[in-house]
Amino acid sequence: MPNHRSGFVAIIGRPNVGKSTFMNRILGEKVAIMSPKAQTTRNKINGIYTTDDAQIVFVDTPGIHKPQNELDEYMDQAALSTLNQVDAVMFMVAADEQPGRGDKWILQELEKVTKPVFLLVNKIDLVHPDDLLPLIDQYSRMRNFDQIFPISATEGNNVEELLHSLTETLPEGPQYYPDDELTDHPEYFVVGELIREKILELSHDEVPHAVAVVVERMKDYQGGKLQIEANIFVERDGQKAIIIGKGGSMLKQIGIRARRDIENLLGEKVNLKLWVKVQKNWRDNNAYLRTLGYNKKDLR
Ligand SMILES: Nc1nc2c(ncn2[C@@H]2O[C@H](COP(=O)(O)OP(=O)(O)OP(=O)(O)O)[C@@H](O)[C@H]2O)c(=O)[nH]1
Structure with missing residues (x-):
């Protein structure tokens, strides 16, 4: 294949x-x-x-x-x-x-x-x-x-x-966005950005701005809460360790803060699940994604 x-x-x-x-x-x-x-x-x-x-x-x-x-x-x-x-x-x-x-x-x-x-x-x-x-x-x-x-x-x-x-x-690279749910949920992108923002905030620049967040799923409800699943892509195992933190403490904080903002944005209760994945060299493969982080302030 x-x-x-x-x-x-x-x-x-x-x-x-x-x-x-x-x-x-x-x-x-x-x-x-x-x-x-x-x-x-x-x-x-x-x-x-x-x-x-x-x-x-x-x-x-x-x-x-x-x-x-x-x-x-x-x-x-x-x-x-x-x-x-x-x-x-x-x-x-x-x-x-x-x-x-x-x-x-x-x-x-x-x-x-x-x-x-x-x-x-x-x-x-x-x-x-x-x-x-x-x-x-x-x-x-x-x-x-x-x-x-x-x-x-x-x-x-x-x-x-x-x-x-x-x-x-095009370069080799992952599927950044879900297949077809995007049409109904323009919020996917913003939700990803909110999560990414919390990562950068909490990791105090220990993790490069090139971290990418891909929201995989955002449509099912359990117990009245919208279930959101997102992958956090980093390049190295060390970065993964930082984002997860001791006993998962960092990832938990990221989740709590992001959830608060997402609930405000969507106006409903949310259950947020995050995974951290290492994807070597994806930054080299995609300069555009990098700028979503790097040049954000310059472009604003
Ligand atoms: N005959 C013909 N007309 C076309 C074709 N593509 C677009 N048009 C027509 O050209 C006009 C302008 O098309 P748009 O798609 O709105 O153009 P645009 O580049 O997006 O325009 P902006 O939004 O102003 O930048 C419309 O009336 C289209 O129907 C084509 O391949 N053949």
Whole structure:
């Protein structure tokens, strides 16, 4: 069996090129629009595409627009740093439009990106093939794209092939989010963040910010309490020992504090179960997750 792959992918492009339509197509009924109330980072998860052997987490990159003022410029810095921390960038353009100033500006920003950048030429159903090649040619001269896919988000042309290639470019990694429950529970992400926050608070920086929390289950009730199960991923046995603490004391404290916040967030009683797992080198495999911790303050 091939190894499981996973990663974070940014979709960028001018307004109206079809980014939302594309997301809806690949997520099908599993549209997982994430709009957590207490979002702790500015990186929004747009949707999560999960198969048996891969998981692609699509993220929004805020501030990809021309800076109008100092604050915008700051946001653009943040967006740009996000672009370098995802595993791949999808730059979407529309087949029925010529490259404009907006595209050029985005491409200029993309020059600093070292991760694979795909060109997605969307809406090919609107143009004659004879017109498509010259357009692709124009874009290819503007950047050496890792891959180019002419697609139609509404008709579905070439979308499967794109997902296949995209999966192959992603690093090996675990499934970060549960298969299908995400749609009904946008809180998964926030709950994970709350747990992570308590770990960092209580471990006094003995555990790197790269600790990842994955909420596995959050739907069953026992004795009127919502049962939440989450995995805490660390890289080394030593970190695991710190988080668990003497006789489990640290993990217990993390659980108590996190539960309090989660109950406030969800407005109901919760039973929280936590496991600590060692996953060697996952940080190297996924720079984006790392920034959920590292750059949180910078991005706020
Ligand atoms: N013919 C055709 N129309 C498309 C295709 N993809 C998107 N559209 C249409 O293009 C318009 C814009 O699509 P959106 O998905 O809203 O574009 P967007 O990039 O998400 O736009 P913003 O949210 O403004 O950034 C809609 O009317 C879509 O129906 C396509 O492949 N073919």
